[in-house]
Amino acid sequence: MIQENNKTCAIIGAGISGIAASIRMRNKGYRVTVYEANPFPGGKLSSETKNGYRFDMGPSVFTYPEFVDELFVLSGKNPRDYFNYERLDPVYQYFFEDGSVLKSRSGKEPYAEEMASKTKDSKEDIIRYLNKTETIYNLTAEVFLYNSLHKIRNYFTKRVLKGFLNFGKIGAFDTMNGANEKSFKDPRLVQIANRYSTYNGSSPYLSPATLNVIPYVEIVKGAYYPVGGMYSITSSLVQLAKDIGVEFRFSTPVREILIENKKATGIRTDAASTAYDVVISNMDVYNSYMKLMPAAKKPLRTLSQPKSSSGIIFYWGIKKEFPELKLHNILFSADYREEFDTLFAKKSIYHDPTIYVNITSKHTPTDAPAGGENWFTFINVPNNQGQDWDQFIAEARKNIINKVNRLLKTDIEPLIEAEIVFDPRVIESRTSSAFGAIYGNSSNNQFAAFMRHANFSSRIKNLYFCGGSVHPGPSIPLCLLSARIATGMIR
Ligand SMILES: Cc1cc2nc3c(=O)[nH]c(=O)nc-3n(C[C@H](O)[C@H](O)[C@H](O)COP(=O)(O)OP(=O)(O)OC[C@H]3O[C@@H](n4cnc5c(N)ncnc54)[C@H](O)[C@@H]3O)c2cc1C
Incomplete structure (x- = not known):
């Protein structure tokens, strides 16, 4: 049962993070309106049909289904009444120019066994690589994914301090390719491991080996297929949001975030200016500043980071x-x-x-x-x-x-x-993704994670940000975490 607090919240954009933020704010008791420029929800996670063929237009690989489920549970609903998924095994098929085909099995043992049977590397070598990716995950998830990197108090928990003390082990000083060439003899396994840098639009020859955390998530924690296709993530969450009372206004681009005395006070559309207690922008942060707050002082160093x-x-x-x-x-x-x-x-x-x-x-x-x-x-x-x-x-x-x-x-x-x-x-x-970059900033240097914009504005009160262009970064799971972190800061 939602306890109303008589406060209002505008969300700019019905991308996956904006939808998740709307569900979380509604559960806090806010009256929530989502403004979406398109006539449809989902942003990159949308769907189209042509000549009888249906396509998911963006994401296709789905990890961390529990972050979707969590929104239903938070709202007092059974996720299985809205949304279902199955674990994939194998996940990928890799085709090489020499005619060979490798399959990426799900789980440490099956992956290592299958790859060892078709490549020059032993099962033990491959398990050792997966263990390294697991270590990176254990040392970084708390620091880089689950909390704001921009709140000093978050640095003083035991797990985060452990992460920093083990900085050498997370691969921050090697490139992804450098680390992967040390892990494997077979160039095909190096290429497969390097491929994961593309999950946030970066180069394995420039990005830090810390990104080797990504294969751990996909291979060991698992990749899933939502029943009915990826778009069912969007459609089921929109249904949940509507069921708990979130209002959606489609084909309604926000033109301005209203600011008075360094405080966000509402938004302006073509039709009207409306006052809100809280504004959350799911629009790419670069364009949020450039297009919706042209007169505001901008965090230029953050906004000018190279894009993915x-x-x-x-x-x-x-x-x-x-x-x-x-x-x-x-x-x-x-x-x-x-x-x-x-x-x-x-x-x-x-x-x-x-x-x-x-x-x-x-x-x-x-x-x-x-x-x-x-x-x-x-x-x-x-x-x-x-x-x-x-x-x-x-x-x-x-x-x-x-x-x-x-x-x-x-x-x-x-x-x-x-x-x-x-x-x-x-x-x-x-x-509205700046320069058409799919993943916000690139991760082509060790400091990229620290250079993403925070989930709040340090200069403008009551203004928050969520989505792939801000902390903790792109992809469905990280966008869902972004909504969790942003709304978690709002009392
Ligand atoms: C081709 C492709 C493949 C991908 N593959 C994967 C994958 O396999 N797995 C994975 O996890 N991720 C993948 N991603 C990344 C993932 O899709 C994104 O990180 C994520 O969907 C971004 O969500 P978001 O909440 O940031 O919003 P977006 O999807 O960027 O949507 C933002 C929304 O805000 C709206 N908006 C913007 N400005 C305004 C305004 N002023 N007023 C009103 N509305 C506005 C837009 O119309 C849009 O609907 C892929 C992306 C693409 C494009």
């Missing part, structure tokens, strides 16, 4: 089934270092890109017409610095088709009967 990579995505309706493909498939480039150098140093697209193909119709057959498959075909690209994206899209399409044909021994182009294309410009206009 973006993506070109071809959502293809394919009128054929490929039994050799599963839900998550990676077709690796032959030269990973050159690929990342092209993305981050040259800010261009690579001629032999690593391709990610996600096919939800493997698990949800209604996502494609009978005999067909819905391919989410993704390559990493730089964020938008004014490059010629139409030219890049044409090149990327050709390069992807050539590589898919080569590795799967097929002719894919005549099989494409539906197509939607996203590039950094589309991502930017659809979600």
Whole structure:
């Protein structure tokens, strides 16, 4: 039973973090209104259908389902009445140019056994690597994920102090690739381990080995598939929010955060200015300052940090089934270092890109017409610095088709009967993500985690931030934690 407190809260944006924040604020007794620029919720976690093919437009890998469940439990509901999921095993299939295919099994032992049977590394080597990722997780989760990094009192808990005392063990002084080359003899295992830097839009040759925590979460803690596809995370949480009394205003962009005497006092839309006790922005923090508070003093050092990579995505309706493909498939480039150098140093697209193909119709057959498959075909690209994206899209399409044909021994182009294309410009206009970067700031240096914007404003009272562009960072689970940390600061 919610205890009303007669206070009001405006949330700017119905991304996954904004929706989670709305549920948490409603449970605190606030009257909550979510303003969303799009006619639909979810931001990056949205869904579209074309010619009978349904696509999840953004995230496809789901970890930490307990963070979703927690919102139902908090609201006195049974999560299983709204939302269900299954653990994946295997999680990924990796295709290499030499014709080999490796499977990523779920759990330490199965992963190590499977990889050892197909590579030059022993089961013990692989377990040792996974143990190192576990150590990083145990030492960092409390410091970097669960609490604000911007409240001094959070640094004086036993677990956080332990994390700092063991700074050497978390890989802060090595690069991800440096650490992974020490862990494995087989270059394919290095490439697989390096791939996890792309989960927050960074390069394994620049980002700290601390990011080796990501494979621990996916391989050991587990990756899941939400029944009905990724969009069911958005739709079930919106349903929960509505059920407990959150109000959503779609197609209603917020134009300004109203500020008086260094205090957020409300928001302005095209229709009206409305007073609120608390304002939480789920809009990318860079654009929150630049577009909604142009006159406010800005934390320029934080806002000017380099942004993450973006993506070109071809959502293809394919009128054929490929039994050799599963839900998550990676077709690796032959030269990973050159690929990342092209993305981050040259800010261009690579001629032999690593391709990610996600096919939800493997698990949800209604996502494609009978005999067909819905391919989410993704390559990493730089964020938008004014490059010629139409030219890049044409090149990327050709390069992807050539590589898919080569590795799967097929002719894919005549099989494409539906197509939607996203590039950094589309991502930017659809979600207000600065420069179309998918993951906010990049993590291409050891200090990136400390340089993300806090979940509150230190200059403007009653103003809070949640989502992938602020602490603790991008991805569904971190965005859900971001909402938890931001709303946890509000009495
Ligand atoms: C292609 C792709 C693949 C990804 N893969 C994964 C994955 O596999 N696993 C994973 O965990 N994560 C993945 N991510 C990252 C994940 O999707 C994001 O980190 C997360 O969804 C971001 O959520 P958010 O709450 O920050 O808001 P966003 O999704 O960025 O949404 C912000 C919302 O705010 C609205 N808004 C902005 N400004 C205003 C305004 N002024 N007024 C009103 N509304 C406004 C926007 O319209 C939008 O709906 C992927 C992302 C993309 C794009």
